Amino acid sequence: MAEPEVVVSEGEPAGDEEMGEAEGVETVTETAAADDVPTGMEDIEPVVPERTTFLDYLRSPIIELVLGSGAEATTLNAHQALLTQSPFFADACAQFTESAQARRIELPNDDLTACASVLEYLYKADYFPTLSGSQTMEYDPTVPSPDNEGVALLRHARVYTLAQRFGLPALAGLAHKKIHLTQSTAKGEIAYARFVYKETSPDDENIRKPVAAFWATRSHVLRHEAEQEFKRMCLEFPQFGFDVLSLVLDQQEKRSVRQEAQSSGTASGRKRQRVSGI
Template sequence: MASEFTEDVPSEEQPAAPTADVEMAEGAEGEEGGDNANNSELPYAEGGDVEPRTSFISYLTSPVVTMIVGSGGNETILTAHQALLAQSPYFAEACAAFSDDGSPRQIELASDETDSVGCFLEYLYTGDYFPKKLPGQRVLETDPALPSVDESGDQLLNHARVYTLAEKFGVEKLKSLATSKIHCVNSTAKGEIAYARYVYAYTNKDDTSIRAPVANFWATRSHTLRAEAEEEFRALCLEYPQFGYDVLTRVLDEKLKRESQSRLHPAPGSGRKRPRHSQI
């Protein structure tokens, strides 16, 4: 919105001459301004201090941390620079226990999957992970190794696992990124059921950012998609009653919304009429 300017209207009364106290106050402000200039403080910076930019080389010169991912003989060893890992509250706490006596800097991630941790590390180093979203489009990069339609739900599950890992590690921006990629996957009813089962198994019931879209999807499409995977849909509802309840709640809410709108804006001739009696 454009700012409105008003011109000063001359007044017949002349303002009183500034007192010494005012002059002292103005002088003090001027001195503060000089100090701020010397301290390179910006007037719009909260607290007066501007944090210096952290160079990428400083991340790369930090100690290397070893991560053992997986368990039961399927462990994978990954490494990353400590300064990058410490951006995560989870790893910052773990790295705080390391000493500088030359002992190994090692973290065990027994319950996590290698591919998901790999996506997490790729995000730390590059700010994104494969496949990336195409600029200005709701489409992901093409991976020749993957089918164009996610029939099994594997592609959805890949991003869902990145989401839950970002939740565990406390990286909110990665959670948002994973969610945005989930909505770019072209899947089938069975793929969506596999994804819904994972979401309701591994996310908190109060996490509406990922659960609500799942329930909304099935509430608006279950009448058409159920025929493609009716047994799987039924099994999912029985296995996770909260899923069935969330879907049913949205179906009923939408029904009430339509009824409310029809009462406010009744269609012509929609009123109830007395039945006609046939005359013989």
């Protein structure tokens, strides 16, 4: 008797194939689930800040800075995104509306050349005369020789005071460095000292103290080159005279202590003179 023939249709999957497919689906599902499990490494990737390019600065609105007043007024133009590096200008620009046609900031009492130097710094990170090395500056043909009016010193001093006012400490530091790299005469130094004691805060020892120290260590210059100018300066700004005198007395006291220590062979301070009873 012939055995019955079993025929398997090609369109019907065998049992093993169904199990294999089921296992494959489960494996993919488990892998996907494993990928969703927190590993604690998510926060390790650094957050890269968005970089502001120079093109972004140039695309910002133009701000008009009006220096002086009346017929003497001069208008300087600058991009808002560069100006707002200064807290002073950032506050001023915050007052403008998006639909404002004219964006204008009035600076009637500020020096034109100094403001131009501030803008040059905002665009180039330096201003003329620029540093050509750590201790040298490029040649400035506009400065007379000898510079008895203190033209070069006053140029940097004005930039310094504006940088302080506009909230740009890096620019103030740069201007202060250029002041110390500038050569001048005794009369030019007096003109610079007059500006410093007139325009800067009494608490700003960063710029005032070097001025007093300069004159405290150069008494021979005062007698021979700028005695009358120094006298007028002391009468006009008594604080300047007091600061210089204080430093001179401090130097004399230190010299006296050293001399007494050398003569007595000790490092003790000043001795009280013994009063004779006779």
